[in-house]
Amino acid sequence: MTKATGIASRLSKAGYRLTPQRIMILDAIEGASGHISAEEIYQKIKALYPGLNISTVYRTMELLKETGMVTETDMGDGRVRFHSVGHEHxxxxxxxxxxxxxxxxxxxxxxxxxxxxxxxxxxxxxxxxxxxxxxxxxxx
Amino acid sequence: MTKATGIASRLSKAGYRLTPQRIMILDAIEGASGHISAEEIYQKIKALYPGLNISTVYRTMELLKETGMVTETDMGDGRVRFHSVGHEHxxxxxxxxxxxxxxxxxxxxxxxxxxxxxxxxxxxxxxxxxxxxxxxxxxx
DNA sequence: GGGCTTATTGCAACTCGTCGCAATTACAAA
DNA sequence: TTTGTAATTGCGACGAGTTGCAATAAGCCC
The missing domain is CATH 3.30.1490.190 (Ferric-uptake regulator, C-terminal dimerisarion domain)
Incomplete structure (x- = not known):
């Protein structure tokens, strides 16, 4: 709930609800250096909050893509990676x-x-x- | 065994075996106008030859990509399409x-x-x- | 033509990602 | 604080594509 506050408030201002799952996912992305996969986000959070479902991660990433807060890259290894926007592309x-x-x-x-x-x-x-x-x- | 003969011989010259499955897949691609998905190739052939397995289609497409006879395009609809090379890109x-x-x-x-x-x-x-x-x- | 070797196939199980639906819950309004 | 409601979640099932392995068969050599 610390680092991701900025992005979180942008999300809620855009009319989306701030659920604990979303906040944790945002934290995980911000905390990660560089590219991170959905599975990695999922595993990171599951340690603290086992209730989380992987499809929630995917749906949140979809949302973040749409609102332009995250980009998606297919590096050809069968696993899509995400990257928070803000630094140079x-x-x-x-x-x-x-x-x-x-x-x-x-x-x-x-x-x-x-x-x-x-x-x-x-x-x-x-x-x-x-x-x-x-x-x-x-x-x- | 008609239209795809050219590509088929190129395949065999490259050291790959000419199996009936591969010949039928080549035919299907050549016969198709424009882009075709793996599933479409599979269905086309299965009508005549029910023994064919979908993974054979995927493996053959992989092969054809590597040898540069086919290109792959992700049009963003959750289904990759293939296209035989030869015409302008x-x-x-x-x-x-x-x-x-x-x-x-x-x-x-x-x-x-x-x-x-x-x-x-x-x-x-x-x-x-x-x-x-x-x-x-x-x-x- | 018959045998030998190794590429190729079919199969079944798996991974990544998506989707429909019922249950839950964030948040606005009273 | 309580209520109402639509957004969101979890779950299970699904679709596309991949992979390991044992069985098969293409193509070479004799």
């Missing part, structure tokens, strides 16, 4: 052969999003993108 | 609010892939990408 180059991950600054994709807006009136949601391919070492 | 702008899909020419992403190669030595595999966001009508 960044992207990932994921090598599908060796699994290496290269971090990519948001600026690299800026020209693309601009182009999509101008040409198609489409505002791309590229807060946290994973691009698959082959890294230098694995390239044929 | 294209991409999709998917509106996460109304579900509209705008087709995008490959050329639009060419500058990005070039940049990634030059700057990071990373060859991005952007044969069939779905970019999520909001379309003109759904934009806030």
């Amino acid at each position: 960044h992207h990932h180059l994921v090598c599908s052969r060796c699994g290496a991950v290269i971090d990519l600054d948001e600026a690299v994709l800026a020209p693309l999003t601009t182009l999509l807006t101008e040409k198609f009136g489409f505002s791309a949601d590229l807060k946290h993108l994973a691009i698959f391919g082959h890294c230098k070492d694995c390239d044929r | 294209h991409h999709h702008l998917v509106c996460s609010r109304c579900g509209a899909v705008i087709d995008l020419d490959e050329a639009v992403l060419a500058p990005l892939t070039t940049l990634l190669t030059e700057k990071f030595g990373f060859s991005a595999d952007l044969k069939h990408l779905a970019i999520f966001g909001h379309c003109k009508d759904c934009d806030r």
Whole structure:
């Protein structure tokens, strides 16, 4: 109930109820460094509050995504990861052969999003993108 | 055994066995116009050959992806779609609010892939990408 | 054609994520 | 503080996709 107070109040101001489950989930996300999976959030909380259900975690993440407080990234390992928004956005180059991950600054994709807006009136949601391919070492 | 002969021989030349299941799956993909899901492939074939197992379809698609004969696209509807390579690649702008899909020419992403190669030595595999966001009508 | 080797298949069990529904509960209003 | 009600939760069942393992069979060699 400490660190997540800011996000929590934003949630309640947006018209959503502040349940203990949500508060604990928010805490878990804020407390986590970097990316965290739904299962990890679930396990963290279950230690203190065994009543929590995994589907509540998924539904809360859905909510946080919609309200833009969290982003979702599929790093290709069969497990989606979440990341609280607030710091600069960044992207990932994921090598599908060796699994290496290269971090990519948001600026690299800026020209693309601009182009999509101008040409198609489409505002791309590229807060946290994973691009698959082959890294230098694995390239044929 | 008719249309897919070309792809089939490519498969066998690559050192993979040509099983009846694989031939039927290749036929189904070639026969399909545009995108097709694993379930659709499965149902198509099961009518003629009930012995087929769905996991064989998935494993074959994995194989075809690796050998670059097929691309995979997640259109955000909870069902991945496949598409045989050979025609020009294209991409999709998917509106996460109304579900509209705008087709995008490959050329639009060419500058990005070039940049990634030059700057990071990373060859991005952007044969069939779905970019999520909001379309003109759904934009806030 | 017949045998041998190893890739491939079918099966069953599993994981991640979603959904419908009934029970609970946050929060606004009295 | 009590009540009313719609949002939220837990639960169980489901759907998509993956995996380990034993049985099968494609394709090579003779």
